[in-house]
Amino acid sequence: MTAASTVRTRFAPSPTGFIHLGNIRSALYPWAFARHHKGTFILRIEDTDVERSTQEAVDVILAGMDWLGLDIDEGPFYQMQRMPRYREVIQQMLDAGQAYYCYTSPEELDTLREAQRARGEKPRYDGRWRPEPGKTLPEKPDGVLPVVRFRNPLDGSVAWDDAVKGRVEVSNDELDDLIIARGDGTPTYNFCVVVDDLDMAITHVIRGDDHVNNTPRQINILRALGATPPVYAHLPTVLNEAGEKMSKRNGAMSVMDYRDAGYLPEAIVNYLARLGWSHGDAEIFSREQFVEWFDLAHLGSSAAQYDGEKLKWLNNHYIKQADDARLAALVEPLLRAEGLTALERPALASVVGLFKDRAATVRELAESAAMFYRVPAPAADALAQHVTDAVKPALAAFADALADVAWEKAAIGQAMKAVLAAHGLKMPQLAMPVRLLVAGTTHTPSIDAVLALFERDTVVARLRSAA
Numbered sequence: 357m358t359a360a361s362t363v364r365t366r367f368a369p370s371p372t373g374f375i376h377l378g379n380i381r382s383a384l385y386p387w388a389f390a391r392h393h394k395g396t397f398i399l400r401i402e403d404t405d406v407e408r409s410t411q412e413a414v415d416v417i418l419a420g421m422d423w424l425g426l427d428i429d430e431g432p433f434y435q436m437q438r439m440p441r442y443r444e445v446i447q448q449m450l451d452a453g454q455a456y457y458c459y460t461s462p463e464e465l466d467t468l469r470e471a472q473r474a475r476g477e478k479p480r481y482d483g484r485w486r487p488e489p490g491k492t493l494p495e496k497p498d499g500v501l502p503v504v505r506f507r508n509p510l511d512g513s514v515a516w517d518d519a520v521k522g523r524v525e526v527s528n529d530e531l532d533d534l535i536i537a538r539g540d541g542t543p544t545y546n547f548c549v550v551v552d553d554l555d556m557a558i559t560h561v562i563r564g565d566d567h568v569n570n571t572p573r574q575i576n577i578l579r580a581l582g583a584t585p586p587v588y589a590h591l592p593t594v595l596n597e598a599g600e601k602m603s604k605r606n607g608a609m610s611v612m613d614y615r616d617a618g619y620l621p622e623a624i625v626n627y628l629a630r631l632g633w634s635h636g637d638a639e640i641f642s643r644e645q646f647v648e649w650f651d652l653a654h655l656g657s658s659a660a661q662y663d664g665e666k667l668k669w670l671n672n673h674y675i676k677q678a679d680d681a682r683l684a685a686l687v688e689p690l691l692r693a694e695g696l697t698a699l700e701r702p703a704l705a706s707v708v709g710l711f712k713d714r715a716a717t718v719r720e721l722a723e724s725a726a727m728f729y730r731v732p733a734p735a736a737d738a739l740a741q742h743v744t745d746a747v748k749p750a751l752a753a754f755a756d757a758l759a760d761v762a763w764e765k766a767a768i769g770q771a772m773k774a775v776l777a778a779h780g781l782k783m784p785q786l787a788m789p790v791r792l793l794v795a796g797t798t799h800t801p802s803i804d805a806v807l808a809l810f811e812r813d814t815v816v817a818r819l820r821s822a823a
């Protein structure tokens with residue numbers, strides 16, 4: 357086995373609502389790292405917050421990953437299903453003297469903290485139940501369910517070489533004896549993460565830097581369990597457009613909302629790939645290139661701000677590249693939702709082909725395409741502005757000419773030029789009213805191409821209705 361094939365990474369979201377771009381970037385990077393090294397990518401659902409975790413939220417995570425093509429090799433594993441394993445390790449640590457029962461009540465802890473604050477000290481557990489040779493422990497109180505605390509080293513420090521932050525070192529006297537099981541026996545967050553990362557043989561923990569304070573505690577517990585800590589890469593925060601941390605709590609948009617707003621998954625993947633990582637000046641690259649290039653050495657170290665305009669620009673790029681039939685399949689349900697059901701003539705694929713260069717989203721494409729399938733209802737003031745008495749004779753002549761011209765773009769363009777010449781008009785003077793009457797809007801691509809997609813009878817009738 358080569359060293360490369362042993363890479364194992366994970367995405368470990370909590371299923372507490374939806375997932376936003378900041379969350380999913382924390383899935384994309386470990387996924388890409390695993391794919392680059394032909395390793396294994398694991399999904400672990402951290403659902404121990406039973407009040408807030410829901411199956412719907414799990415489904416949304418799975419749907420988002422599936423949409424973006426972040427395929428999973430192992431899992432999803434659910435922490436709630438691993439409780440017996442956590443209890444087993446807690447017992448093992450108690451037996452080995454690496455953890456101990458602590459009967460300090462919440463009231464006693466409050467008193468302790470107040471006294472420490474009054475002395476100007478940082479509040480922390482004072483180790484009163486920590487067994488030491490020759491030390492007499494307090495009398496066990498009746499009726500108190502003990503918590504289990506980890507026996508954190510007292511001396512020295514814990515350090516790691518973070519792939520993003522470089523060397524990080526934390527003195528052990530900064531760290532409390534962490535509670536690893538509550539009074540009711542349920543294990544706590546940091547402990548579950550350690551047991552999971554160990555059991556799942558995770559080699560690279562790639563996660564948001566909101567976790568960086570957990571890392572020294574997790575490393576100490578891992579070492580107590582005889583494990584070698586994995587490589588850590590703490591990704592800088594993704595900020596929203598207002599410069600705040602992107603979060604469920606401040607109006608972040610769900611990944612699936614981007615799909616519904618008409619973004620293509622390859623645009624999102626390309627955008628997120630660059631939001632905190634770089635490969636020279638490359639801005640546009642395929643998923644395959646991303647996987648080939650991705651490494652931890654080129655992760656950015658400062659917070660990355662979301663830029664909706666850049667995402668739209670990338671999305672337009674991928675829409676332009678996309679196959680017409682694929683775009684038509686995406687546009688079709690949007691038109692049907694608008695009550696437009698007769699979508700055969702003109703063929704939707706030809707319509708989207710005409711508009712895709714200028715569409716930033718699939719939704720914009722659908723809005724443009726709709727003009728071919730609905731009866732135009734131009735605004736009265738627009739009609740008054742463009743369909744003037746001066747232009748009406750030219751409209752009538754154009755309708756007559758179209759009645760027996762070959763029904764294709766070039767011939768339609770020729771007929772139009774002939775009418776312009778005969779009536780002494782400039783292109784916009786005729787093209788604008790024609791757009792308005794036939795399509796209901798003055799914003800269309802080149803008029804001859806648009807007319808050619810409509811049925812001849814429809815165009816002629818709409819022009820005649822005005823003349």
Ligand SMILES: Nc1ncnc2c1ncn2[C@@H]1O[C@H](COP(=O)(O)OP(=O)(O)OP(=O)(O)O)[C@@H](O)[C@H]1O
Binds near residue numbers: 369564
């Ligand atoms: N704004 C952000 N920027 C970068 N990473 C983030 C951001 N928000 C969450 N993450 C990362 O997303 C991953 C999944 O985290 P989790 O499911 O716990 O979401 P969360 O932190 O609860 O999100 P939120 O703050 O929106 O509720 C973690 O690796 C976390 O570090």
